[in-house]
Amino acid sequence: MSWGHRRRISVCAALASVVVAASGCTSGARSSSDEGMTPAARTYLTQALDTMRDRSLVRHTVDWDALRKKAFSQAHGARKPADTYGAIELAVNSLGDRHGRFMDPEEAKQTMGASATTFDGLEGRSLPHGIGYVSLPHVDGSQQLYDAYVRQGRAAVAKADGAGACGWVVDLRTETGGGMDPVLATLGPILGDGAVGAFVDADGKKSIWSIKGGAPYVDGKSLGWNTDVPPIGRSNPPVAVLTGPRTASAGEAVVVAFHGRPGTRFFGGGTSGHPTANESHPLSDGAELILTEAKEADRTGHIYDGPIAPDEEYPQDLNPAPGTDDTALAAAQKWLLGQAACR
Numbered sequence: 001m002s003w004g005h006r007r008r009i010s011v012c013a014a015l016a017s018v019v020v021a022a023s024g025c026t027s028g029a030r031s032s033s034d035e036g037m038t039p040a041a042r043t044y045l046t047q048a049l050d051t052m053r054d055r056s057l058v059r060h061t062v063d064w065d066a067l068r069k070k071a072f073s074q075a076h077g078a079r080k081p082a083d084t085y086g087a088i089e090l091a092v093n094s095l096g097d098r099h100g101r102f103m104d105p106e107e108a109k110q111t112m113g114a115s116a117t118t119f120d121g122l123e124g125r126s127l128p129h130g131i132g133y134v135s136l137p138h139v140d141g142s143q144q145l146y147d148a149y150v151r152q153g154r155a156a157v158a159k160a161d162g163a164g165a166c167g168w169v170v171d172l173r174t175e176t177g178g179g180m181d182p183v184l185a186t187l188g189p190i191l192g193d194g195a196v197g198a199f200v201d202a203d204g205k206k207s208i209w210s211i212k213g214g215a216p217y218v219d220g221k222s223l224g225w226n227t228d229v230p231p232i233g234r235s236n237p238p239v240a241v242l243t244g245p246r247t248a249s250a251g252e253a254v255v256v257a258f259h260g261r262p263g264t265r266f267f268g269g270g271t272s273g274h275p276t277a278n279e280s281h282p283l284s285d286g287a288e289l290i291l292t293e294a295k296e297a298d299r300t301g302h303i304y305d306g307p308i309a310p311d312e313e314y315p316q317d318l319n320p321a322p323g324t325d326d327t328a329l330a331a332a333q334k335w336l337l338g339q340a341a342c343r
Helices: 017-023 039-053 064-074 081-094 105-112 143-161 181-191 250-258 326-336
Strands: 101-103 123-129 131-135 167-171 195-198 206-212 215-220 239-245 264-268 275-282 288-298
Touching: 039 081, 039 250, 039 275, 064 081, 081 250, 081 288, 101 105, 105 288, 123 143, 131 143, 131 181, 131 326, 143 181, 167 288, 167 326, 181 195, 181 215, 181 250, 195 215, 195 250, 239 326, 250 264, 250 288, 264 326, 288 326
Parallel strands: 131 167, 167 239, 239 264
Antiparallel strands: 101 288, 123 131, 195 206, 195 288, 206 215, 275 288
16 A cells, blocks of 8 residues: 555666766665676666665664675676666565565556546445445555545445435455555545544654545645545444455555544454555656555554454455355444444
């Protein structure tokens, strides 16, 4: 997932070594391990490693001299930036945070340039006895894609609200990651106003997520969807959140946002175990360095690290046969009907 809309942090363009040395764009002395590399390849790899060192969530626990030596040994003889891709991927994997990755220019273009008009699994409907149901899948790609998701997501919530839902089922079992913000922008009226969570970086610095007027903010700054927010008929309704093993990354961030909320209970299976925030750093040739840069905390300050267990566990068949009973959904409805708002 990204912090917000994949904030794109530009790295310095590949330059001749003399210019780089003068500008301070790279760091570290040249060693025997980078002999035979061209200045362009050496600069490209150095910048990627410097970005990892400066931004990674695990930056205080890594032996950067050893990792740098290992990466340059892998890239020995590189003639162009593309020849260092394997070394960069090796370095990212060596961080051991289980969430970072490297995308070459073609993969980055396909991911960041994704577009769609509909989203499989995005649904809003009314369940019996006045319960609203909304299912929110993952979304990842361009700002245009995120905007389309928010429009359709808010329309789904409005449809499910009907005359004013007494309570809500929020189904995050297919929220496999990507952008957190569009999902929060969709669920803002259900979450309710106030602080709902935070990013916590390697130094313990927090960036607070909040809802105001049904729209998402980070550190008090609007994420761009603070207008045309359809309100729900009943404020502070009880909410049953459905999770499972495919609930990952951004999906887990949304789960975190519901933790600590009064009148909320979780049903289904444990999440994927990646409740951390990623940043996307574009490299000079269009490749993307995706770094894990923060853990996630709920509104009570509890920091998550690993799978998030539900309150009531109902193992999920990832490929259910037609007509199979949805035990987690049934349990969620039963709980909601026991709440004062739905009696």
